[in-house]
Amino acid sequence: MREILVERSLARFAAARAASVVAGAGSGITVGPLRLADREPRALPGPDWHRVSPVLAGICGSDLATVDGASSRYFESIVSFPFVLGHEIVGTVGGGRLAGSRVVVEPVLGCVARAIEPPCPACAAGRKGACERIAFGHLKPGLQTGFCADTGGGWSDGLVAHTSQLHAVPAELSDEAAVMVEPAACAIHAALLGAVVPGERVVVLGSGTLGLATLAALRHYGQPAVVVAVAKHPVQRDLAEQLGADQVVRPEELERAVRRLTGSLGLAGGGSPSRLTGGADVVFDCVGSSSSIASSLAVVRPGGRVVLVGMPGTVRLDLAPLWQREIALVGAYAYGTEQTPDGPRSTFDLAFELVAAARLERLVSARYPLERYEEAVRHAANAGRRGAVKVVFAIGRSSSPAWRSGPPNTESVETNA
Template sequence: MILSLEYRHSPARYLASRTVTATKAGSRLAGMVAGNMSPLRLINLAAPVPPDEGWTRVAPRLSGICGSDLGLLMGRSSPYFSSLSSTPFVPGHEVVGETLDELPDLPAGSRVVLDPVLSCEPRAIEACQWCASNRESRCDHVTTGAISPGVQTGSCAETGGGWSRQFVAHRSQLHPVPDSLDDERAVLVEPLACAVHAARRVPVPTGASVVVIGAGTVGLMTLLALREIAPTSPIHVVAKHGHQQERALALGATAVHEPSRAARALRRSTKARMHSPEWGAEFLLGGVDVVFECTGGAAGLDTALRLTRAGGTVVVSGMPSGNVDLAPLWFRELQLVGAYASDSGGPDEVARRSDFDEAIELAGAAPLDGWVEPPYPLRRWREALSHAVDAGKLGSVKIAFAPGKD
């Protein structure tokens, strides 16, 4: 038996959480997520069993708490995903761990990071069109094959997840960690791979103006990836908290702006015209070329659409939630592009390194010291989740579990 945090879906609790989170914020919200309304419970579960010889058991060393995890617990995640998972499951997909079984090219005891996507290869089925072209994040078979439905480890009942002392993973999901990369940096590799993927989703021409909405983990890592891909472009960051603004500037942001002042600041830098509607936020005619929405909130996407020039592009890399006025999308003929998870190299005609290979290299070189707070044991899960909900206000970037700690 292994100690685990198990998520049990309850439509009644989902609706109740959705209602409460629509009106609460900050510490009150944190109390709700970690309190009696939480769909999580700390229990001892039977250890998951590797489905076949291509799998191994993994003991997590650190497991991050992602914004999408919090969205699930708050009832903010879309019901769209309810048929793409199998419950009850153990959350946790940002993991650095140690393998427990021998694989042909991966000895037991290897330190690895997890690519959580449960695509065709782990499911032991013929590759769909997306997996065949190395774009596993688009896999069409996430509910079929040899294991239970689940878009990722952390939403599949059969595999377990990182918020436990053991889960199982297929060899194709595991990336060895170099000795030079400590656990605190390694646990950031998965979200960093997602940021690399988002930055690659659209071309950023030389000199194109770019805005990143949000400077939490996703936003800061997207900025990091963009600085590698578009080193000469002006990149503005819209950040709510002072410490986020400081981190963004340290990572190479051209300028940072508070949300309430973003339109006015970008009006000047892009020579756009600003308009104030009878209701709703200000918007630009003119504006920036490419905007990356990294908050997952309705307000962030609304801001992104209002700052983008006609014919420009908005990349949605935070898991979206809430209702948004799409009038700017229609009126300015914008391109709205999704960026989900990561892939292993893209289509053959655009051959490149995998997002994880790029992320591992970037994690070793980037100024990430102090990004991961001292980790919590699973038994202190309520404190950990409360900290994660209030991370922005408290000056934190990444909150994680150390599942092996007592």
């Protein structure tokens, strides 16, 4: 069985970090801790576990951070080596009573998957993302499938998943749409955490997969008065407009655009405000870098909220504005159960709705076979610049008729990298 394995090697993580700093994002792939391995299939950890053969597996921003050795060391104790990357997975169940059905894997490994009885308070309340036992139970530590040595991950021919992690894919949904369910769930969770009140002015910083999905979620589940999206590249700009951004601006234009929009004054810097007196009500930072968090703090109004959607690491920040302007800085990780007007609903259920409603399959722009993982990772790391959004591995054969017909707007295999 083929897997893209990440091994514990400090030297190779350091090399990847160095390479990515010198040669740009994605360059860690050649010297880093990843290799394509051929291994015996894993044992099923328990009775409720199934083998899943991935059909499509997405490359996520957090995966790229691992590839480039840029992940925070915070994660060291909640992952277990060697692990297989990939947590955006649509696949086919390999055996048991679910054999042959097409599923999306909900990667969080909470108390239920870990057979911990009784479950922790968070899991008991349905907030799987906040599970307190992700390093315990009969599985090795790992916050998600894709970071745990016992489960494998999406960038492989096969992995194991607990029944509670599996969500059947409706027949009418294409594989491309299905692979977007997991990121869509993250975006919905973040959008709802932002608690946008109708009429509020919102900024979505970053127009990668998460940024665009957050935009779609905001439009679908809230009534913000104005959404300003920040996009660097032409493809991102177009998609942001299609998904409902009222104004799409380049990063360097953001402060001026927010100033105009909110009618606030500027401080210092002559005619080019270096600080605003007012700002947007809510800012969704879908990038997670020092500079993106700093510009989020710069454009949010006093008393406003900044939601960190993109995964941050160790950042250098001036927190004086956060303190003086009483800004709430909120993290938004994973998913679980959301409070909706129709009562509590699982984030994944909402994500299936959103993917279909907003046609998020259009974000899948390139597919690679596992063997060409180096190219795939480089492509994903430079997605925006190269006119792509979501890059996926196309691994197995789908059991769904929708797959065979192929989605309309993706190249079947990217050959010209």
